[in-house]
Amino acid sequence: MSTTPPGLGEPRGPWFTSPDLAHGGAPVRVLPQEAGPAESGSNRRWPRLLLAGVALVAVSAGAGGTAGWLAAPEAPVTGAASPPPAPAGTPVPSDLVTAAARALPGVVSVQVRGGASRSSGSGFVIDDRGHIVTNDHVVAGAGTISVVGQDGRRLAARLVGRDPGSDIAVVRVDGARLPALPLAPAGQTRVGEPALALGSPLGLSGTVTAGIVSALDRPVRLGGGARQSAVQTDASINPGNSGGPLVNARGEVVGVNTAIATLEGGGSIGIGFAIPIERAARVAEGLIERG
Template sequence: MKKIATLLFVSILGGALTLGSYKLFFEETAIQAAQNGKAQQQSFIPVNNSNSVYGTNADFTEAAEKTVHAVVHVKNVAVFKGPRNIWEYYQYGNNGGRALQGAGSGVIITPDGYIVTNNHVIEGASEIEVTLNNNKTYKAEVIGSDPQTDIALIKVDAEDLDYIPFGDSDNAQLGEWVLAVGNPFNLKSTVTAGIISAKARDLNARDNSPQSFIQTDAAINPGNSGGALVNINGELIGINTAISSPSGSYIGYAFAVPSNIARKIVEDIMEYGDVQKGILGIRGGSITPEAVKEYGLSTSQGVYIGMVRPGSGAEKAGLEQGDIIRQIDNIKIKKFSDLSGYIGSKRPGDEVLVKILRDGNEKELKVMLTKLESYRIPAIGVEVSNATSEELKLLNANNGVKINQILSENLPEAELVGAIITEINNKKIYNIQDVEEVILSRRSSDPIVITYLDTKGEKQRMIWR
């Protein structure tokens, strides 16, 4: 009986020690692990169990210091000789005066005073005033502009100015940190930070008039137009140009013209006096689910070629209707704005390597970009060409294309050759691409309404039914 009692005591003691050891080592470890956030559990969902700490070591101070002195305030001033309305009469009397038409920002790109801004900031200005970050004010002259991309080049007479070097916008990455530098609400030298939210963003949602913006969530407000979008190295990767907002103020989306496009336009204006626009020589569009179904396509991304322009580089290289463009040089083409954005940074005579998908097989073709010199409108019997700034100025036109040939015997050649077409079907025309877009997008039964300035500079209108 004594032995049984001893064995029972030993058993109870052993169980207590075992349980105590379990509680001491295992439960304490589990509690400690749970407290440290390291408790493990099985899951069918992939979980990152590393000890990584998420965050950023990006330092914006250097980029801000590099760029803030090179972004200027731009005032668009109208000078008038007499009152244009009752309010100006009470303010200025019969003497006329000066009125602020608008304001925005600009980016100094050379030490001798060349400044990039938006076309809409300086459009229609009689005088342009530029104020630097040090409060010095200069008069500026317009060197040239491109309304289609909303880029303008102005210049002030100054030396040794701070400037921002151009970066390569093609190398900008989604999620990359950026700074927006400008003068929102006329507040001088404001810097906001964000990331690149999207590239090749098209706000028109129409492939026949594509845009290609960098989208950012850096705060951009009225007055930021024409300011700088820079990376953390202080390089210019975009010109801030638009916000998407029902209120007119920032609500999370802002857009910038990529620096590669802006730089090309500026260089064209400085070297040639106007913008040299190269074309691939195709008409087409982004691939949609409807197109995949209708044409039995094997891919859902790319640009479908609907037409190849006769005599263009595309035709000479062997591109065909039905081909799908997947890549140009090293740029992936997922939608039409990818293509138009890259081609917009090129000139006539440049050669690009185009990767296409044809009948399920990939091919690479070298295409030389050409310049669209003229466009014929058979429906009305005229041929038009891009107008030079001198030709526009001669007839006091702000925009338009020149009629350079009459194709119909029923039209007055003396009155029309040299005239400037400013609108077609109530849409402003800036170049022959605009003409082509309007003509090809209309139904054949629709009338064509032409607004033009004749060779005497008088406004006329003609309707073809």
């Protein structure tokens, strides 16, 4: 009997490249489980050993342990002191409250059953015909697909198409009106602007986490394919967020949440990655046309 806690999944995947600060930034190829303990009395070795355990994993979730991919950003990662906690009672910006209220009705939990296995992730409505964008790794082993909306309704869905190379898939629900999310205009996303990650992390539907867009055009390897540019964010992304939207303060989708950086296979450490919405929308449109 599996001991994997429901909603966590079990990351697995190919080799990844991790920056090696102890050797002038030259990348080395390691597996996360091969990172050894730091040598006692040697403070100079900790950056290399720390980074050897940094992986980038897709964040689908399921009781049966869904698949993920390991990769790594091209740029070195450096340590930084934790910021002081915000004072109690700090007001939440009203624009983020409005953005969350605007986007949540179009966000769904995507649940997949195939034989004895189950998996789950997130998705969002992209048009008025019931098409929902999610990650390919969420539905890769699809048997029966259903989505659960913010009102608790469970709706049967069918797979329209998959694109493993971009890690984008589209499913569709018929006979139900779900509000489509607006997409951010191409080229308008800026580093430092507020961002919200919406979805069902650990099976907790309707969850919203806040942060900023911390980098653009970050080269990472997703879907087991070639390197792709991604939107980097510090909004908390966890297993089950896969396929959900990353939205700006206007409630517009800027990316599809796909992966997180982890240490030694742990949870979110505050670095997440989303497929830019321009690419995701282009792939989704192609899948819809062919499907």
